[in-house]
Amino acid sequence: MTPKQQHAFDKSAFKISMVQHLTQLGHAPDTAQLRDWYLALGRALAEHTTSDLVATEHDQAIKQAKSVNYLSLEFLIGRLTGNNLISMGLYDAIADAVSELGLGLTDLLEQERDPSLGNGGLGRLAACFMDSLAAQQYPAVGYGLHYEYGLFRQSFHEGAQQEAPDAWREPEGYPWELVRPELSQIIGFYGHVEVVEEAGHTYRQWVPSLKIQAMPWDLPIVGYQSNTVYPLRLWEGRALTPFALDAFNAGDYTHAQQADIDAGNLTKVLYPNDNHDAGKTLRLMQQYFHSAASVADILRRHLEAGHALAALPEYETIQLNDTHPTIAIPELMRVLLDDYRLGWDEAWSIASRTFAYTNHTLLPEALETWSEALIARLLPRHMEIIFEINHRFMQEVEAKWPDDVAKKQVLSVIDDKGERMVRMANLCVVGSYAVNGVAALHSQLVKRDLFPEFDALYPGRIQNVTNGITPRRWLKFCNPDLSNLISEKIGEQWPAQLEQLEQIAQYADDTAFQKIFMDVKKRNKQRLAGWVKEHLDITLNTDAIFDVQIKRLHEYKRQHLNLLHVISLYQRLLNEPDFDMAPRVVFFAAKAAPGYELAKSIIYAINKVAETINNDPRVGDKLKVVFIPDYRVSMAEIIIPAADVSEQISMAGKEASGTGNMKMALNGALTIGTMDGANVEIREEVGDDNIYIFGLDVDGVSELRQKGYQPEAVYHSQPLLKAALDSLLDETFTPGQPGALRPVFDSVMGSGDPYLCLADFADYVRAHNDIDRDYRDASQWARKAILNTALVGKFSSDRSIRDYVNNIWQLEAIKR
Ligand code: CR6
Structure with a gap:
């Protein structure tokens, strides 16, 4: 809070204002529901922003x-409510004020749609x-x-x-x-x-x-x-x-x-x-x-x-x-x-x-x-x-x-x-x-x-x-524990000067700092796991790698490439007695445009694969697949701080920039990605050792096209890939309904694989194996995660502006 705002905020007047707004909404304090209180809080706060809005509108300097x-x-x-409280510097003061009314601020904020x-x-x-x-x-x-x-x-x-x-x-x-x-x-x-x-x-x-x-x-x-x-x-x-x-x-x-x-x-x-x-x-x-x-x-x-x-x-x-x-x-x-x-x-x-x-x-x-x-x-x-x-x-x-x-x-x-x-x-x-x-x-x-x-x-x-992305919402607000840790080390200016995060790099090898940093990650994973338990009734191992792909469902973004990797892990767990892997939870969240049939088929396939794997006792907690429904900003605010791995796997040349890639790196996730969009610049900032790049780049894509690309040839030459694809055609994931996932199979086989999923599969698996290896070295992984947070200051939207x-x-x- 700036000194001026501290001075201006009058707690008891604010409480009175909230109760007045509550009354105007037709509710009494002793019977009002949380939702009513949230509306009263919003209206009481909006009084302040409205007067600032009007003042800004009449500001002569701005007009000139x-x-x-x-x-x-x-x-x-x-x-808007939580974000505006942070901007106004009133978050703690309001938390205090509402607690005196017997309310929890985070519960109130949850009421907002x-x-x-x-x-x-x-x-x-x-x-x-x-x-x-x-x-x-x-x-x-x-x-x-x-x-x-x-x-x-x-x-x-x-x-x-x-x-x-x-x-x-x-x-x-x-x-x-x-x-x-x-x-x-x-x-x-x-x-x-x-x-x-x-x-x-x-x-x-x-x-x-x-x-x-x-x-x-x-x-x-x-x-x-x-x-x-x-x-x-x-x-x-x-x-x-x-x-x-x-x-x-x-x-x-x-x-x-x-x-x-x-x-x-x-x-x-x-x-x-x-x-x-x-x-x-x-x-x-x-x-x-x-x-x-x-x-x-x-x-x-x-x-x-x-x-x-x-x-x-x-x-x-x-x-x-x-x-x-x-x-x-x-x-x-x-x-x-x-x-x-x-x-x-x-x-x-x-x-x-x-x-x-x-x-x-x-x-x-x-x-x-x-x-x-x-x-x-x-x-x-x-x-x-x-x-x-x-x-x-x-x-x-x-x-x-x-x-x-x-x-x-x-x-x-x-x-x-x-x-x-x-x-x-x-x-x-x-x-x-x-x-x-x-x-x-x-x-x-x-x-x-x-x-x-x-x-x-x-x-x-x-x-x-x-x-760029705003560090206020995408770090300070959504990841309070990491924000506090950063502020303890480098002071409180970073949300307005994100380049300052670079100073965190000096702690990357400090084992005590690594531990605190990863403890924060762990708590964020527990928060997400709690959400998943409550809403989807799936129990997650929070020691597992949280591997996250959250974005619109689009063929060019290749959620189906990720799915093929998941299936191959599942098959290896079942079929290869010596196969060992760090436990993993693969998260998806994505909406498909209602008229985009193939995108909907991919969602359906992910859900069916998830259902099968999550209920197969042979898998235990080695592998879980979670499709979080209704992806939206408030859901991203819970998922992003909990991510270990950020999936940015579009076919090179197709993703103009991406911004989820920036949000996850800022919150200490490591990117697995192609040389596409802003991934290229993220790699430049964090260094090759702290990102997992795979697959064809833009030139590689055009060369392959020129040579003439045959997805069938790839299919026949790679047993792991072939087995994963074939399982889409039988009843492995859709008992009693063979062929229900055929549209996904056809999108890469019959239709010529326009986004080169099969061409990039082997190298994608290789990159995931590297992740698996590195994650098991907790200290090395922590170092990489810290360096991601420290080195992506460039991607503040303040710099873009x-x-x-x-x-x-x-x-x-x-x-x-
Ligand atoms: N879909 C790009 O695909 C980019 C954003 C913002 C997109 C994405 O890579 O990060 O814009 N493009 O620049 C369009 O919407 C047309 C997107 O969000």
């Missing part, structure tokens, strides 16, 4: 400074970035959508994934959010474009036939020890009552109806796809709604602060988190051209100096394209503007590479092979002053494979900013 606007369709913020407004890494990254912006006081506003239902809740029925809606807001409302009706906007859809004449000029004007109100809800992003609270502004779609009549009178009502989409369901659900473009009309409507409301709000703030329109790029920068908010570019152009009546060149000069774009994937199925016909119908004026942007861009390409049709074809914003499609990534690169990938390797591949022509046309525009600030955004910190 440059801000970043982080536009993202996803913010996977996780529970995660706001799961994101799918995976991309949404969580946005949340970590907001945390780091506020901590370092770089002026920022986050803009997202206020989904009524977050990412679905997952459960298993006989091993198969079931999805249920996630109504994350309590019926009483989420205590941390504040609705801001005075800041609402009206967003149009459909309709037509009219030509208007004024003072001898003609202008184009869009006349939408459907209008929806955008209602903003602000969540407070509380800066760690910084007295700064920035808004995360989430737009909710609401019906505009008078509209139906207007449109009806104008004879255009059928059009609005045809859309079979009304305001009520615009922001109902988050699309549950990670790294996959679903291409649904409602999704494009969400994207435009989000972009248009955010652009309007940014312009409102800019003009209200007294700045000239032409000065927009000096005061506001707009970061596009992936291509999902790309339509903000033509939207800003439309407003500048049609509403403010600037000429094209002036408008383009403003827009193209305002936007910057982050690419998060090379996967072709995730690179968004929208049919020109759909955009022309939904957003007719925007389609005209996109054509004009492309027309002028093609002239630029012609000037640089005269008569080069091939260059124009790859660079064009319009893909005209087949149905004409708008390539959102191309539009982003054309309309942005900076483009970045999210890890060094990924950014190189963006330049080399995805956008080589853009890189030649605009040298320097494509940059790298390696992702400073990279953005210095190399892209050019912001000044405004200290409050």
